[in-house]
Amino acid sequence: QGIERGEFVLHYQPQIDLASGRIVGAEALVRWRHPQLGLVPPGKFIPVAEVSGLIVMIGEWVLGEACRQNCAWQQAGLPAISIAVNISAVQFRSGRIEDNVAAVLADTGLAPELLELELTEGIVMVGANATVETLQRISDMGVKLAIDDFGTGYSSLSYLKRFPIDRLKIDRSFIADIVTEPDDAAIAQTIIAMAHTLRLEVIAEGVETEAQLALLRRWRCDAYQGYLYGRPLTPQQFLQQLSPTPAP
Ligand code: C2E
Ligand code: MG
Ligand code: MG
Numbered sequence: 001q002g003i004e005r006g007e008f009v010l011h012y013q014p015q016i017d018l019a020s021g022r023i024v025g026a027e028a029l030v031r032w033r034h035p036q037l038g039l040v041p042p043g044k045f046i047p048v049a050e051v052s053g054l055i056v057m058i059g060e061w062v063l064g065e066a067c068r069q070n071c072a073w074q075q076a077g078l079p080a081i082s083i084a085v086n087i088s089a090v091q092f093r094s095g096r097i098e099d100n101v102a103a104v105l106a107d108t109g110l111a112p113e114l115l116e117l118e119l120t121e122g123i124v125m126v127g128a129n130a131t132v133e134t135l136q137r138i139s140d141m142g143v144k145l146a147i148d149d150f151g152t153g154y155s156s157l158s159y160l161k162r163f164p165i166d167r168l169k170i171d172r173s174f175i176a177d178i179v180t181e182p183d184d185a186a187i188a189q190t191i192i193a194m195a196h197t198l199r200l201e202v203i204a205e206g207v208e209t210e211a212q213l214a215l216l217r218r219w220r221c222d223a224y225q226g227y228l229y230g231r232p233l234t235p236q237q238f239l240q241q242l243s244p245t246p247a248p
Contacts, residue, residue: 008032008062009033012238014225014241015027018223024081025081076239080111149169168191169203207224
C-alpha cells in the first residue's frame, strides 16, 4: 500500500572528495513517510520488506527515482555527480537487477558511470558464477560497483579479485573510534592501503569529527560521507547545497 500511495521518499547524503573538498556524489537513502507513524527509517522496514519479498518492488522504485533525480539535478545545471543506490541481497537474487539497471538507464538517459550500486558482502560472498557474470555485465554497461559496510561481512578477500568492484566503503563502525582505538585505526588504514594496491577507490562512511577526517586525509582515503559534512537531505535541500553560490 505504501508503494501504491507513493509514501516512499529518498533522502540524499553528500559524498565528498577528500582532496578537492567537492561534492562528487550522493547516496540515496529511502524513508517511508507513513500517514500515522511519520518518517520511518529504513532499518525499521527494509528487514520486513526483505522477508516478504516486497523489497524487490521498493528497490526498483528506489533505483528509478534516484536516477531520475540525478538527471533532474543535471538538467537544473548542477555539476555532474554520481548517485549511489543500495541493493539488497534479496533484490539482487530476484534475478531482475541487470534488466532493471539497463531499463532505468535507457529511460532516464543517465550516463552509466554516474550510477553506483552499493552491494553487501552477502551478495558477492555467495560467489556463484552467475553472480560474477551478472556483475560483470552490469560493470560492462559502465555502472560502478561498491561494497557497502566493508569489513563487517564474511571477510573473505578472494571476491575482491573475482568481481569487477570499483570501490570499498569502510563501515562506520571502524571509523567511529579511529581517533581513540589503535586497533580500529589499524583496520581502517589497512583497508585504505589494500584498496589502493588493488586499484580500488575507498570511501569512509560515518565521519562525524574533524579529527577523524584528518586521519583519513593522512591515510589518503579518497572520499567520505557523514554527519560532519552533512546528514541525508531532501532533494530540495540537496539542490541548495549543490548550487553554486551566486556572486555577491
Ligand atoms: P548504509 O547504506 O550503510 O547507509 C548509511 C547509514 O548511515 C544511513 O542510515 C545514514 O543516514 C547513516 N549515517 C550517515 N552518516 C552518518 C554519521 O556520520 N553517523 C552516523 N551515526 N550515521 C550516519 P539510514 O538512512 O538509516 O540507512 C540505514 C541502512 O538502511 C543503510 O545503511 C542501508 O543498508 C539501508 N538502506 C537505506 N536505503 C536503502 C535502499 O534504498 N535500499 C536498500 N536495500 N537498503 C537501504
Ligand atoms: Mg549504503
Ligand atoms: Mg554502509
